[in-house]
Amino acid sequence: MLGDSGTLSNNVKTLLALLALHSVLDCYAGIWPIYKHLAGISLGVAGLIATLATTVTWVLQPYFGIWADKGYARVCVIAGTVLTFPMMLLGPVTGLLPSLPTWGGYGILFAAVFLAKLGQAMYHPAGASISGNLDDGRRSTMVALFVAFGWIGYGSSQLVFSYTFRWANTHTEWLLIPGGLVVLGALRWCFPKELHHQGRAGLISSITSIPFGRKRLYVLFAMLCCMSALGQGLFFLLPEFMEAKGYSSWFVHGGALLWIVAGSVIGIVPAGYLADTLGRHRVLVLSLLANLILFFAFVWTPLLPTYGIALLCMGVGAAMNMANPIGVAIGQHLFPEQRSLISGVLMGLSWAVGGTAPWIMGVLASRSDIGIVNALAMLWVAGVLAFGMSLFIETDMASDGDEIQD
Structure with a gap:
């Protein structure tokens, strides 16, 4: 941990800088769902902006x-990380939108969201690689820390932005100060060991080599696309849904997201343990079944007391977000010679496909004959499809108990 002179080692400084950058990145990039609620942006337009920005940029993730x-x-x-900074300028831009042409206002909003999504697509492959390479003997711990700090940033994003938006009279640019300090610190501290894999295949040849037809990878990919759509659609409509159900302002303006993310973080640990003891495929199927039950209850249960909705949010977060890491682990096991490529496909590309959900949800929720609650209820179909597909995933194992023998 410490260098020869008692100072922090380069690896520790790099790790601290990386974790702080990850929190800032996902905090800044995660504010679009609450901003469109605060600014009164049409759900259909807001969904289209999110969908276009997500699908275009996250397809580029393998390139980065x-x-x-x-x-x-x-x-x-x-x-x-710096590319997410324009999102903090959306607060003061809000007052200018009525005086701008419609296309101009929406163009500014799209540019900010696009740059933020591009920043996430640029950051995540490199960040995951840096964290895993800092300590070969504790690779899993390093990656777990990396993931956890991203969730911390995202979970706090809506609360931080919404309360600053209201208390500072839309002057959210003040939030650039902590982000700027983090970037300055990273410029001084973040010096990872660069790998320089010059001989690695290019983007086109890598994509064309994706073995979708082997070992039912297409089933695993489609399942993760469904779960990505479920998550992105839920997060997009979450502020309006909580308001429609009659929950307090705290839940509407980010509290519900915070509890869902808390459940996701807490659920990672037992999910990993259960996957190691019961087998990844069994835990995947059980988590998707739990997701069906909890998501249905989340949408249709009448108004709950604070502790009740908090627990339900945590349960939804835990069940919904188990599928991705377990699914990626199964894919890596099936194709050990292409682990990096498979990870990019099952994480980045599936997220890009699932990015169509905000637009679909926005259009459906805007219709008077459907509404917000019914639109969100339709996402349950994605969970049903994911559960059904999980039953047909190739595990390439004689028994579930052998599945953990990597």
């Missing part, structure tokens, strides 16, 4: 992974 592996990981994590 290749770029990071060629010696630009530090550039990716710092520049990626």
